[in-house]
Amino acid sequence: xxxxxxxxxxxxxxxxxxxxxxxxxxxxxxxxxxxxxxxxxxxxxxxxxxxxxxxxxxxxxxxxxxxxxxxxxxxxxxxxxxxxxxxxxxxxxxxxxxxxxxxxxxxxxxxxxxxxxxxxxxxxxxxxxxxxxxxxxxxxxxxxxxxxxxxxxxxxxxxxxxxxxxxxxxxxxxxxxxxxxxxxxxxxxxxxxxxxxxxxxxxxxxxxxxxxxxxxxxxxxxxxxxxxxxxxxxxxxxxxxxxxxxxxxxxxxxxxxxxxxxxxxxxxxxxxxxxxxxxxxxxxxxxxxxxxxxxxxxxxxxxxxxxx
Numbered sequence: 240x241x242x243x244x245x246x247x248x249x250x251x252x253x254x255x256x257x258x259x260x261x262x263x264x265x266x267x268x269x270x271x272x273x274x275x276x277x278x279x280x281x282x283x284x285x286x287x288x289x290x291x292x293x294x295x296x297x298x299x300x301x302x303x304x305x306x307x308x309x310x311x312x313x314x315x316x317x318x319x320x321x322x323x324x325x326x327x328x329x330x331x332x333x334x335x336x337x338x339x340x341x342x343x344x345x346x347x348x349x350x351x352x353x354x355x356x357x358x359x360x361x362x363x364x365x366x367x368x369x370x371x372x373x374x375x376x377x378x379x380x381x382x383x384x385x386x387x388x389x390x391x392x393x394x395x396x397x398x399x400x401x402x403x404x405x406x407x408x409x410x411x412x413x414x415x416x417x418x419x420x421x422x423x424x425x426x427x428x429x430x431x432x433x434x435x436x437x438x439x440x441x442x443x444x445x446x447x448x449x450x451x452x453x454x455x456x457x458x459x460x461x462x463x464x465x466x467x468x469x470x471x472x473x474x475x476x477x478x479x480x481x482x483x484x485x486x487x488x489x490x491x492x493x494x495x496x497x498x499x500x501x502x503x504x505x506x507x508x509x510x511x512x513x514x515x516x517x518x519x520x521x522x523x524x525x526x527x528x529x530x531x532x533x534x535x536x537x538x539x540x541x542x543x544x545x546x547x
Contacts, residue, residue: 244510245503247315248436256287256311263318263340266496270325271333278337278385285379286310286344289351301360302350303444305368310347312431313424316489316504317343319496320423320430323488326495331416338390339420342397345376346428365452373398393417400425400482407481422483429474430486434507439515440530442467464519464526471512 252258260283267274285294290307292299300306321336331339349371350361364371373395380386380394396410400421412418432438446463448454457463478486490502518529 245499245501245506246436247434247503247507250497250503251315253312253315254308256283256307259311259315263314266318266322266492267336269496270322270336274333275337275385278383279340281383282341282344282379283314286348289348296354298352298354298356300351302347302362302448304441304448305347305350305361309432309435310344312435313346313428314340314343314431316431316434317424317427319492319504320427320485320488322496323490323492324419324423324485326491327488329419329488331419334390335393335416335420338386338394339397339424341380341386342376342394342420342424343427345379345394346372346398346401346424348372348375351375359451360448362448362451363453365448365454369398369402389413397421397424401428403477405481419483419485422485423488426478426482426486429478430489430504430508433471433474433511434504436507438508438511439518443527443530461519461523461526464515468512468516468519471508 247253251262260279263279264274264276267276287307288294289297290300290310317339321331321339325331347368349364349368352361361368376394376398377391380391386394393413396412396417397420399405399410400407401424405425407418407421410418410421412421435441442463443460446457446460449457449463457466478484486502486505489504490500493499493501493503518526522529
């Protein structure tokens, strides 16, 4: 591996949800002298219960791409962006930050099936998962003593920002802080998943979700892989435009937290897209070999993608 490459995994054990939670708490402690972690602790534990099938009335998560790992990755990414935003002078109250962290944890709960929902997997809800996530969040927060009635409306607006086709100008945010948090979550959702070490391999699982969920435009896995290069370009445009360029905050976070004057997330994404271009150009007929990883395919050999 190139000595200049720094992976997010080198800094935080992203495979351990509680290690990520500890890191989020460290980051919040760098922003606030005192921070009420009770809402985060409670929601975090319940979300883990939900994904593993221990939450009353719900099945274990069986969506393979939008899984617990993705939610935890999003939580870490939103914490970094919130930290960077505060360094850059953005005013975000403790309540708004707590709501943003909660929204990161709730944002893909719409993929979880209820106990009596037996056919298929949660991927069948791909096209309506945001509305289902909002429904779950509202039910949960209504029973939570920390959040207020207006937080439910604000939380809905924040979650709507994770929709790739959402026009933020159509959302009537109650305040500039809520709008900023919506842009931060929309950005964290994308940065977290695309910087994941297994992102390219997991695209094959995303194809399966799209197929079950009725997402058109992809007849084969290769169709999705080809589109991913274009999707990355569109994502950068969305970052700069619709989402207000808040991805710039990540570099400030790494500089203050780790004394690394770089955006490790964007670097990871760029490396993966460049590697994918090579696979599509030189190894189209054996692309799975170059994307293989034991955790997904039950193989034991080292993948070519392991070095990227």
